[in-house]
Amino acid sequence: xxxxxxxxxxxxxxxxxxxxxxxxxxxxxxxxxxxxxxxxxxxxxxxxxxxxxxxxxxxxxxxxxxxxxxxxxxxxxxxxxxxxxxxxxxxxxxxxxxxxxxxxxxxxxxxxxxxxxxxxxxxxxxxxxxxxxxxxxxxxxxxxxxxxxxxxxxxxxxxxxxxxxxxxxxxxxxxxxxxxxxxxxxxxxxxxxxxxxxxxxxxxxxxxxxxxxxxxxxxxxxxxxxxxxxxxxxxxxxxxxxxxxxxxxxxxxxxxxxxxxxxxxxxxxxxxxxxxxxxx
Numbered sequence: 040x041x042x043x044x045x046x047x048x049x050x051x052x053x054x055x056x057x058x059x060x061x062x063x064x065x066x067x068x069x070x071x072x073x074x075x076x077x078x079x080x081x082x083x084x085x086x087x088x089x090x091x092x093x094x095x096x097x098x099x100x101x102x103x104x105x106x107x108x109x110x111x112x113x114x115x116x117x118x119x120x121x122x123x124x125x126x127x128x129x130x131x132x133x134x135x136x137x138x139x140x141x142x143x144x145x146x147x148x149x150x151x152x153x154x155x156x157x158x159x160x161x162x163x164x165x166x167x168x169x170x171x172x173x174x175x176x177x178x179x180x181x182x183x184x185x186x187x188x189x190x191x192x193x194x195x196x197x198x199x200x201x202x203x204x205x206x207x208x209x210x211x212x213x214x215x216x217x218x219x220x221x222x223x224x225x226x227x228x229x230x231x232x233x234x235x236x237x238x239x240x241x242x243x244x245x246x247x248x249x250x251x252x253x254x255x256x257x258x259x260x261x262x263x264x265x266x267x268x269x270x271x272x273x274x275x276x277x278x279x280x281x282x283x284x285x286x287x288x289x290x291x292x293x294x295x296x297x298x299x300x301x302x303x304x305x306x307x308x309x310x311x312x313x314x315x316x317x318x319x
Contacts, residue, residue: 040251051210052201059206059245062165064140064254071135072106072255073126074169075145077119102293107135110313113293123154133312136162144257146172147239168242170256174200180232181215186224195222206245212236 045053064070077099101122103114114129116122130136141164145151155166178196185192195218202211215233223229236243246256294300298314301307 041248044247044251048201048205049198051207051214052198052205053207054205054245054247056206056245060248062167062244063249063252064142064165067254068108069138070107070140070142071130072142072144074104074106074257075119075122075143075151076102077148077151105129105135105313107139107313109133109135110315112311112313113296115290115293119150119154123158127158129311140164142255143167144169144255147242152242166242167244167256168239170204170246173203173239173243176235177203177232180228180235184225184228184232185218185222187222191222203243203246205247206243208236208240208243 041054045055099118101116101119103122103126105112105114105126112129114122114125116125130141139162141159141162143151143155143164143166145166145168147168152166155164177199181196181199182192185195187195199211199214202208202214212233215229215236218229244256249256291300294303294309297310299309299311302309
């Protein structure tokens with residue numbers, strides 16, 4: 040499978056991290072894919088004059104999209120801790136921790152990593168850095184770090200992406216450290232890019248082999264769900280929200296996507312169970 044892929048690529052960009060294959064699921068049917076994303080909406084200004092402590096500038100909504108052979112479901116909560124408690128309850132209620140492997144996708148934020156370790160260190164799980172976020176962050180940093188013609192800068196970023204796509208983080212770091220001075224305009228940003236890779240190294244997989252196998256590489260399901268549940272309704276110009284208001288609207292929208300809204304409106308029990316793929 041990998042021979043045709045490797046044949047037309049430089050050694051640095053070939054699939055060669057065979058140790059990363061240990062983290063590739065054998066059967067997607069035995070896995071639960073969990074995508075986690077945060078989005079902040081503008082917080083209402085605190086108008087109190089009693090000297091009370093102001094709340095944060097943004098209301099942070101956490102959206103979790105869960106996919107398994109049984110179907111899909113969307114959870115939302117204010118704060119990572121609350122959302123992950125809901126996730127654990129959902130998985131237990133639907134027997135999705137029995138003989139299953141949890142595959143987490145995220146942007147690699149520390150609060151997500153810490154939360155996963157806190158609540159799910161007792162069961163088989165893998166946490167992967169979403170390819171979209173990895174490529175986006177590295178493009179941002181190297182765009183500020185590089186100089187030269189447009190084609191020269193593009194060639195550097197393309198080679199970097201090809202190495203990361205194959206999971207070759209050490210080669211990427213070596214490549215960035217070895218860039219000629221004529222190609223670097225901001226050493227601080229270049230070091231920031233290298234430090235980012237060092238920090239995220241354990242969560243970077245071989246995206247190329249996953250693509251060849253037809254497996255997922257990103258948390259775009261959570262990104263899309265977050266747009267539908269929070270951003271699309273709450274991030275218009277001029278809007279600001281209280282924590283309760285933002286979360287309440289997110290819950291209503293999630294209930295619609297989960298096919299739970301009729302039960303909720305008529306006082307019936309919430310199923311809290313997977314709905315058919317595409318319905319959520």
